[in-house]
Amino acid sequence: MEAEAAKLIGAGLASIPLAGAGVGLGLIFGNFLSGAFRNPSAAAANQPTMLLAFALTEFTGLLGFAIAMIILYTF
Amino acid sequence: MSIFTLITSAAETAAAHGDEAASAGLPQLDPSSWPSQLFWLTFTFGILYALMHTKFLPAIGGAIEERRDRIADDLDKASEFKREADDAENAYNQALADAKAKAQGIAAETRAEVDKDIAEMQAGTDAALEQQVAAAEARITGMKADAAAKVREAAAETARAIVETLIDEAPTSDAAAKAVSTVSNAS
Amino acid sequence: MIDIRAAGPMEQFEILPIIALDFAGVDISFTNSSLWMVIATSAIVLFFFLATRRAALIPGRVQSAVEVLYEFVSDLVRDTIGADGRKFFPYVFTLFIFILAANLFGLVPSIPGTPAEIHTFTPTSHLIVTLALAMVTISIVLIYGFWKNGLKFFKLFAPSGLPIYMYALIVPIEIISFLSRPISLAVRLFANMFAGHIILKLFAGFVVSLLSAGGAVMLFGIAPFLGAVAVTALEFLVAALQAYVFAVLTCIYLSDAAHAADH
Numbered sequence: 441m442e443a444e445a446a447k448l449i450g451a452g453l454a455s456i457p458l459a460g461a462g463v464g465l466g467l468i469f470g471n472f473l474s475g476a477f478r479n480p481s482a483a484a485a486n487q488p489t490m491l492l493a494f495a496l497t498e499f500t501g502l503l504g505f506a507i508a509m510i511i512l513y514t515f
Numbered sequence: 516m517s518i519f520t521l522i523t524s525a526a527e528t529a530a531a532h533g534d535e536a537a538s539a540g541l542p543q544l545d546p547s548s549w550p551s552q553l554f555w556l557t558f559t560f561g562i563l564y565a566l567m568h569t570k571f572l573p574a575i576g577g578a579i580e581e582r583r584d585r586i587a588d589d590l591d592k593a594s595e596f597k598r599e600a601d602d603a604e605n606a607y608n609q610a611l612a613d614a615k616a617k618a619q620g621i622a623a624e625t626r627a628e629v630d631k632d633i634a635e636m637q638a639g640t641d642a643a644l645e646q647q648v649a650a651a652e653a654r655i656t657g658m659k660a661d662a663a664a665k666v667r668e669a670a671a672e673t674a675r676a677i678v679e680t681l682i683d684e685a686p687t688s689d690a691a692a693k694a695v696s697t698v699s700n701a702s
Numbered sequence: 703m704i705d706i707r708a709a710g711p712m713e714q715f716e717i718l719p720i721i722a723l724d725f726a727g728v729d730i731s732f733t734n735s736s737l738w739m740v741i742a743t744s745a746i747v748l749f750f751f752l753a754t755r756r757a758a759l760i761p762g763r764v765q766s767a768v769e770v771l772y773e774f775v776s777d778l779v780r781d782t783i784g785a786d787g788r789k790f791f792p793y794v795f796t797l798f799i800f801i802l803a804a805n806l807f808g809l810v811p812s813i814p815g816t817p818a819e820i821h822t823f824t825p826t827s828h829l830i831v832t833l834a835l836a837m838v839t840i841s842i843v844l845i846y847g848f849w850k851n852g853l854k855f856f857k858l859f860a861p862s863g864l865p866i867y868m869y870a871l872i873v874p875i876e877i878i879s880f881l882s883r884p885i886s887l888a889v890r891l892f893a894n895m896f897a898g899h900i901i902l903k904l905f906a907g908f909v910v911s912l913l914s915a916g917g918a919v920m921l922f923g924i925a926p927f928l929g930a931v932a933v934t935a936l937e938f939l940v941a942a943l944q945a946y947v948f949a950v951l952t953c954i955y956l957s958d959a960a961h962a963a964d965h
Contacts, residue, residue, distance in 0.1 A: 488778075488950065495947035499886065502893035509900065513712055514540045541712065542828075543896070548717035548735070549830045550728045555736035556831050559743040563800055566747060568792040574754040575772045578761070 447511055454508035461501025468493045670695045711903040715827055715896070718819045735831075738823045742803035771799065775949065782953035786850075786960040790953075793842065797835065798949040801826055805895060805941030809934065826944075827895035829888060836887035839952045847959035854963040887951055894944045898937045905930035 472490045476483035542548070671691040679685040686694075719731035753768035761769055775795045779787040808824025825831050847855040859876040860869055908926035912919055 491943060492947060492950055495890065495943060499890045499893070502897050503889060505897045506889065506893040509896070510541055510544070514544060542715040542717060543830070543892070545717070547729065548733065548828075551719075551723075551730045551733055552717070552735050552825070552828060552830050553834055554725075554728075554730040555732070555739050556825070556834055559736075559739040560796065560800055560835075563743050563746060564792065564796045566750075567796045567799075571750040571754055571768075572772070572792055572795060575750075575765075575768055576776075578754075578765070579769055579772065 443515075447515055451508040451511045454504050454511055457504030458501045461497055461504070464497040464500065465494060468497060667692065667695055667699065670699070711900045711907065713818075714821070714823070714899055714903060716818075717828075720819050734819050734821065734823045735825050735828060737820065738807055739804065739825045742800065742807045742825070745807070746799055746803050771795075778949060779953055782950065783957040783960055787953070787956065790842070790956050794949050794952055794956075797839070797952060798945050801835070801891065801948050802942060802945035805945060806938070808895065808899065809937055809941060824895050824899060826891055827899055829892045832891040833884070833888035835891075835948070836884040839887065839955060840884040843955045843959040846956070847962055850960060851963040855959070856962075858958055858962040883951075883955060887948065891944050891948055894940055898933070898940055902930060902933050902937065905933055 468490060472483075472486070475486070671688060671694075674695055675686055675688060675691040678691070717733045717735055719733050720737060721732040723730045723732055749764070750768060753764045772795070775798055776791060779791045779794050783790065804824065804826045808822060808827065810822050812821040847858070851857075859873050859880065861872065861876075864872060905926045909923045909930065912923035912926065
């Protein structure tokens with residue numbers, strides 16, 4: 441059962457990028473909000489960019505998640 | 516069958532299915548289903564694209580465009596009407612100003628005429644008055660001179676009477692007059 | 703008698719043939735994935751048919767909704783690509799609406815007791831589908847880029863105004879970034895749908911596990927149930943957002959192709 445254990449450990453390790461994605465998402469939304477409070481009139485114009493950055497950052501975490509799932513269910 | 520046994524059996528089936536899925540691997544990485552998915556994706560996406568491209572999007576775009584044109588048209592029309600109204604207002608103001616100017620002109624003209632008449636009449640009156648004054652003055656001067664002559668005559672008469680009384684000799688009136696005038700001139 | 707069971711988290715992604723079809727030795731069976739693609743497409747077509755049946759000057763409710771979508775994508779294409787973007791508008795719009803519909807239909811709960819073949823399925827949770835869409839986008843970028851700019855398209859990899867030694871660093875990075883575009887585009891959509899549905903199923907599975915434990919423990923089942931409801935709400939946001947992101951990135955890549963020579 442060593443391979444099974446290694447699989448689970450590997451899946452756990454592959455989930456670590458979620459932490460980074462969390463930090464990144466916090467930075468994006470935090471900075472957007474602080475900018476939006478400073479200049480509320482410019483906030484609406486930058487919302488698409490913010491959502492784009494959100495999607496790009498979230499991708500990193502999801503990639504880790506997908507890899508974890510592949511490790512768990514494919515090998 | 517109670518709900519509990521039902522759920523328990525459900526959980527057992529679930530566990531069995533989970534094991535099955537785990538052993539089968541990730542369905543996404545099973546190449547045997549790819550041709551079918553690609554075919555049906557192409558089919559549905561292609562039909563959707565063709566319908567969108569040829570039918571739906573031109574229709575929606577046309578409707579939006581038509582509405583925009585219509586609104587622009589209406590705005591144009593509104594601004595046209597506004598311009599016409601402005602023109603009418605301008606014309607009215609112009610007419611009003613013209614009439615005012617005309618009225619003012621007439622008033623000024625009338626005033627000038629009246630002024631002229633007044634001036635003429637005044638001049639006439641002035642001249643008449645001056646004439647009368649001059650005549651009066653002349654008369655006054657005449658009367659003054661008359662009066663002076665009469666006074667002198669009276670003085671000469673008086674002087675003659677005085678002299679006659681004093682010296683019983685009556686001087687001629689000429690001499691008396693000469694003497695009076697000498698005295699009056701000397702004094 | 704309804705068969706209540708919690709499916710495994712991976713079971714929802716299984717491709718189950720409904721009508722077996724074979725074309726020149728290739729298996730193109732009508733599967734549950736195909737079924738939901740057809741359902742999504744039919745729903746869009748029906749919706750747009752109702753909206754454009756009478757193109758009224760004063761739009762009704764359906765027409766307004768469709769016009770909002772139209773203006774949304776139209777503005778996106780115009781702002782990102784510019785005047786050249788008009789010819790890509792139908793493609794970007796179809797892409798957006800197709801992904802949106804596929805994502806949203808995947809969130810419709812399955813009817814209990816129906817065969818697994820017609821259970822709700824999200825076509826965009828399969829990597830091959832999103833990869834195909836991404837490849838179509840990148841193919842358009844390449845074909846249009848070379849058609850419009852000729853060999854100047856390669857200037858995309860060498861932005862002007864840099865010191866000459868910087869190119870040794872920048873050009874490989876740009877090439878790698880360009881090559882990873884289809885993969886990131888495909889994996890982003892796939893992973894979002896995949897992860898979201900797995901989390902949904904995990905929460906649902908917890909509810910069933912806690913209920914099957916019986917007794918007072920059953921009451922704890924309310925917590926994962928509320929979690930599943932919250933995740934469903936989040937998944938609606940993600941479904942719309944990922945369709946938008948796919949469309950935005952397609953527009954950005956097409957814009958690169960249109961303006962490669964200006965770099």
